[in-house]
Amino acid sequence: MMRTGSLIARFATADDLLKAVRELRGRGYTKLDAYSPFPIHGMSEALCAEDARLPWLVFLCGAAGALLGYGLQYYVSVIAYPLNVGGRPLHSWPAFIPVTFETTVLLAAFGAVIGMFAMNGLPRPHHPVFDVPGFERASHDAFFVEVRADDPQFDRARTEDILRVLGAMAVHEVSRA
Amino acid sequence: MSTKKREVTAVVEPSPRTGHGMPAAVQAHGERGADPELLLGSHTYDSVGDRISGIVLNQRSHPFAWFAVFGIAFLFLNGMMLTITWLLYRGVGIWGINQPAGWGFDIINFVWWIGIGHAGTLISAILLLMRQQWRTSINRFAEAMTLFAVACAGLYPLLHTGRPWVAYWLFPYPNAMGIWPQFRSPLIWDVFAVSTYMTVSALFWFVGLVPDLATLRDRAKNRIARILFGIGALGWRGSARHWSRYEAAYLMLAGLSTPLVLSVHSIVSFDFAVSVLPGWHATIFPPYFVAGAIYAGFAMVLTLAIPIRAWYGLKDFITDKHLDWMAKIMLATGLIVVYGYVMEIFYGWYSGNPYEGYLIKNRLTGPYAPMFWALLVCNGVAPQILWSPRWRSSPAILFVVSLVVSVGMWLERFIIIPVSLHRDFLPSSWGMYVPTIWDWSMFVGTLGLFFFLMFLFIRFLPMISIFEMRELLHRLRARKAGEGA
Numbered sequence: 001m002m003r004t005g006s007l008i009a010r011f012a013t014a015d016d017l018l019k020a021v022r023e024l025r026g027r028g029y030t031k032l033d034a035y036s037p038f039p040i041h042g043m044s045e046a047l048c049a050e051d052a053r054l055p056w057l058v059f060l061c062g063a064a065g066a067l068l069g070y071g072l073q074y075y076v077s078v079i080a081y082p083l084n085v086g087g088r089p090l091h092s093w094p095a096f097i098p099v100t101f102e103t104t105v106l107l108a109a110f111g112a113v114i115g116m117f118a119m120n121g122l123p124r125p126h127h128p129v130f131d132v133p134g135f136e137r138a139s140h141d142a143f144f145v146e147v148r149a150d151d152p153q154f155d156r157a158r159t160e161d162i163l164r165v166l167g168a169m170a171v172h173e174v175s176r177a
Numbered sequence: 178m179s180t181k182k183r184e185v186t187a188v189v190e191p192s193p194r195t196g197h198g199m200p201a202a203v204q205a206h207g208e209r210g211a212d213p214e215l216l217l218g219s220h221t222y223d224s225v226g227d228r229i230s231g232i233v234l235n236q237r238s239h240p241f242a243w244f245a246v247f248g249i250a251f252l253f254l255n256g257m258m259l260t261i262t263w264l265l266y267r268g269v270g271i272w273g274i275n276q277p278a279g280w281g282f283d284i285i286n287f288v289w290w291i292g293i294g295h296a297g298t299l300i301s302a303i304l305l306l307m308r309q310q311w312r313t314s315i316n317r318f319a320e321a322m323t324l325f326a327v328a329c330a331g332l333y334p335l336l337h338t339g340r341p342w343v344a345y346w347l348f349p350y351p352n353a354m355g356i357w358p359q360f361r362s363p364l365i366w367d368v369f370a371v372s373t374y375m376t377v378s379a380l381f382w383f384v385g386l387v388p389d390l391a392t393l394r395d396r397a398k399n400r401i402a403r404i405l406f407g408i409g410a411l412g413w414r415g416s417a418r419h420w421s422r423y424e425a426a427y428l429m430l431a432g433l434s435t436p437l438v439l440s441v442h443s444i445v446s447f448d449f450a451v452s453v454l455p456g457w458h459a460t461i462f463p464p465y466f467v468a469g470a471i472y473a474g475f476a477m478v479l480t481l482a483i484p485i486r487a488w489y490g491l492k493d494f495i496t497d498k499h500l501d502w503m504a505k506i507m508l509a510t511g512l513i514v515v516y517g518y519v520m521e522i523f524y525g526w527y528s529g530n531p532y533e534g535y536l537i538k539n540r541l542t543g544p545y546a547p548m549f550w551a552l553l554v555c556n557g558v559a560p561q562i563l564w565s566p567r568w569r570s571s572p573a574i575l576f577v578v579s580l581v582v583s584v585g586m587w588l589e590r591f592i593i594i595p596v597s598l599h600r601d602f603l604p605s606s607w608g609m610y611v612p613t614i615w616d617w618s619m620f621v622g623t624l625g626l627f628f629f630l631m632f633l634f635i636r637f638l639p640m641i642s643i644f645e646m647r648e649l650l651h652r653l654r655a656r657k658a659g660e661g662a
Contacts, residue, residue, distance in 0.1 A: 014651055021417075034417035037222060037392070038648040044421035051418075054425050062433075073360040076349055081357040088361070098366040098444055102373040105437045109377045109430060113384055116426035120419040123411035130414065136395040138415050139388070141222035 005175050006148040007159055008132050009168035014040045017143035020166040021046045024147065027162065031148035035129070035138040054115055061111025062104045069103025070096055132172045146174065213653055215311055216646070218493040225494075225646045229639050230389075230396050232489055236636075240488045243632060250628035257622020260615055261336065269339045271615040278598040278610035283337040285590040286620055288445055289473065290330035290627075291371065292466075292586065294378070295438055296474020297323025301381060302434035305427075311502050313649050314494040317389075317642045318485075318635075319478050320382040325630040326477070327375045329623040334367070336619075363447040370444040377437055381430050384423075387413050388644040442467045449593065455536040456597035459524060465517035472510035472556075473586035475503050476579035483576045485635065494641055497570060504569045507582065511560040514589070518553070532602055544609065545596045548588050555585025 011017045014036060021034055025046060032047055034040075044050050073096040077083075082090050117123065129135055129146065138144055145168075147159050160171050220228075232238060264271055274281040297319035304312035335341045347368045349358050358365045391413035394406040413419070443463035450462040479500065486495040525537030540549050559581045562568045569575065595610035634640065 035415045036417065036420070037226075037415060038388075038644040038651065039420040039424050040417070040651075043417045047417055047421075049418045049421045051422050051425070054422055055429065058426075058429050072349060076357040077360050081355075083359065085359075085361065092361055095361040098363075098440065098447070099360060099369045101436075101440055102366075102369040105433050105440075106373045106376060109380055109433050112426045112429045112433070113380045116384075116422045117411065119422055120416075122413065122419070125407065125412045127412060127414055135414075139392040139395045139413075140226055 005128070005173050006146055006154075007156070007163065007171055008129065008135075008144050008146045008174050009163040009166075009171045010134060011143045011145065011167060012169060014038075014143055016167055017145060018042060018046060020145050020163070020168070023166055024145070024162070028153050029147055029151050029159075031151035031154075033146045033148070035135075035144040035146070037139050037141060037143075051119060054112070054119060057115040058108050058111045061115075062108035065104040065107030066100055068107070069100040072103075073099055128174050131175055134170065212310065212498070213656070214496060214498040215313070216493065216649055216653060217496050220493065220650060222647050222650060225650055226392055226396070226643050228491075228494070229641045229643050229646070230393055232635070233393060233637060233639055234397055234399075234402070239636060242484070242488045243636065246628060247632045250625045250632060253621050253625020254629050255625075256618050257625055260618045260622055263615065264336060264619075265341070269337065271613065272619075273610055273612040273616055275608070277601065277606050277608045278595045280594050280598060281610055282612050282616040282620055283333045284448075285587070285594050286623060287330050287333035287337075288466075288590045288594075289587050290326045290333075290623065291374075291445060292442065292470035292473045293477045293583075294323040294326035294330065294374075294474065295442060295467070295470035296478050297321070297326075298374075298378060298381075298434050298438040299471055299474065300478070301385070302431040302438065305431045306435060310649060310652075311499055313645045314491075314496075314641050315478065315482060315499060315503075316645070317382075317385060318482065318640045319474075320378065320385065321634045321638075321640070322474075322477060322481065322631065323378050324375070324382060325627050325634075326474075327371065327378065328630070329627050331371060331375065332623060332626075334371075363444065363451045366444045367448055370441045374437060374441045377430070377434055381434060384427060384430065385642060386638065387411060388415070388423075389639045389642060391415065392643050393639065439467055442470045449597075454597055454601055455530070455532040456521075456540070456593065459521065461517060461520055461524075465514065465520075468510045468513035468517070469586060469589060472507060472514055473583060475507045475510070476582035476586070479503055479507070479575055479579040480583065481631065483572045483579075485640075487572075489635075491641070494646065497572075500572060500575055501566075501569060504563050504575055504578075507579070508560055508563045511556060511582065515553075515557045518557070535600070536597060539600055540592060540596055543596070543600070545592070545599075548596075549592055552585055552588040552592055555581050555588060559585070 009020070011020055017034055017036060018040055021032060021043065024032055025048075034043055034047065036043070074091065077092070077096075078090045084090075129138075129144075132144075134142060135144070145163070147154060147163070153159070163171050269283075272281060272283065274283070297316075300312050300319040301316040301323075304316075335344050338344055338347075346352075347358065347365070358368075387410055390406050390410035394403055394410045397403040397406055443466065446462035446466035449457035450459060452458060482495055482503075483500070486492055522537050522541075525533045528534070540546070559578055562574070563578060599610050600607045
């Protein structure tokens with residue numbers, strides 16, 4: 001059992017942060033995360049953090065919305081409450097398209113928002129990184145990289161040296177949750 | 178230098194030096210080639226955040242104008258509450274609607290408000306997909322405008338049902354009465370379109386707010402503010418893995434909202450176009466309604482943005498460049514709308530249908546003709562002064578033109594709705610539509626509700642997206658570094 005928590009280092013600029021992440025990846029670190037006040041172009045590629053599941057979830061939710069919306073209209077208009085209006089067919093599909101479209105968008109949007117927050121593990125009011133001194137600036141003008149203690153390359157002293165060589169302004173240990 | 182060549186270089190390199198004669202549209206287009214005119218002054222990540230969050234966190238910073246507008250809006254809102262109370266007591270008979278014009282102010286104002294809302298979605302979603310970086314400082318504000326305008330719009334059909342306490346009958350659910358909605362009617366499409374639009378707009382707005390609420394949580398000195406913003410921020414910590422999914426979700430929401438906003442106003446226009454009434458039964462309605470919605474919406478964004486940026490000293494963020502772009506969009510959509518009016522007159526003649534022909538004659542020379550000519554002046558003539566860059570760059574002129582356009586778009590809905598209804602096929606069933614004092618108090622009341630909500634929003638939530646402004650600043654710095662090299 002390791003007793004140390006992960007290391008978190010603060011960098012001055014977004015470009016320094018991106019450079020540090022790329023360098024750490026180059027040295028074989030895999031369990032990394034970065035914190036920044038705005039999304040940094042190229043960061044998710046550098047971290048290999050791209051998650052392909054979300055678009056699929058949105059697609060599936062949209063498809064479910066389309067089926068439910070159309071199914072509802074079919075059930076109501078053909079089975080539950082058939083109304084003969086001027087001899088028009090009960091299953092008049094072109095008239096069902098607008099509502100089908102709306103339910104598709106509605107469920108897909110819920111899928112995107114709820115899926116995104118759920119995959120991010122949010123809402124989570126508290127997290128150990130919030131205890132790092134100066135971390136409140138991560139939502140302002142500070143840029144952090146975190147090397148997790150369960151990374152195979154992790155070594156408390158050596159990793160800290162590497163972070164300092166890469167230009168970290170401060171290195172802290174994150175208490176374990 | 179050709180446009181195409183520059184785009185390619187802009188993606189590969191952080192912006193090589195571009196000629197000063199380069200049109201702004203080309204400069205703003207490249208991924209990294211942000212237009213320096215979109216953020217004025219010498220700003221840092223810190224100063225951008227402080228400037229925007231300061232409005233919320235320093236509650237003493239609000240100018241007298243805030244209290245003045247808020248107070249008047251609150252007064253109007255109370256007028257609306259009185260009107261609704263009287264309406265619920267007496268019924269919709271207190272309004273001017275009757276046979277043959279069963280749709281009056283209730284539908285005019287519903288369409289007017291929902292159209293105003295559309296500019297918000299256009300700015301936040303369509304301009305995002307088109308990578309128009311000038312959307313950044315106005316999107317939050319315009320999205321809030323969308324929500325509040327849709328809330329005002331939603332009140333009208335709800336109250337027009339006459340018995341709003343059973344408005345849930347509009348939704349399909351198994352009930353003891355054994356009845357279901359009629360899905361072949363555009364009115365039920367409208368229920369789904371507007372409620373979906375309201376929900377998706379609220380989701381989009383909230384997702385955009387989360388990182389900014391985290392900024393406010395970390396900046397707030399007041400404990401209660403910190404707790405409230407902390408709840409809203411959902412524990413956002415700016416992790417790159419979170420940002421990655423966040424950006425994907427945001428882009429997909431934009432992709433979903435884009436066809437949604439077009440569908441909503443198309444469906445609103447189906448309320449008319451699917452009927453067989455002269456003046457309503459036209460295939461041009463959906464695109465013509467959508468263009469009109471964007472036109473009215475940009476007018477409202479300008480009406481709000483011009484005074485607010487002056488009161489709060491936000492001219493660095495909402496620059497003259499932004500006003501210029503919005504004025505151009507207003508001019509373009511205004512021309513589409515006028516094309517619609519011309520085509521309607523053409524159809525009246527070309528259809529060879531005596532009822533359609535009479536409708537046009539009635540519109541041009543009938544009892545409501547002065548409104549039609551006023552409409553042409555407001556929507557057709559007045560905006561043409563925006564062709565001149567000199568006039569366009571004056572916020573005062575722009576402000577007046579946007580007010581005139583708002584009036585014009587309101588007149589357009591009046592021309593379409595009661596003017597078509599009051600004289601249809603049989604002269605024996607003709608009549609006149611005259612709004613009552615309660616129609617006017619309800620309309621003024623929704624204006625009160627809109628400004629009441631809007632001014633609460635600018636006081637308690639960041640009205641400009643902080644994280645997107647910082648991202649823009651980052652791009653501008655990358656561009657500067659590229660130019661220096």
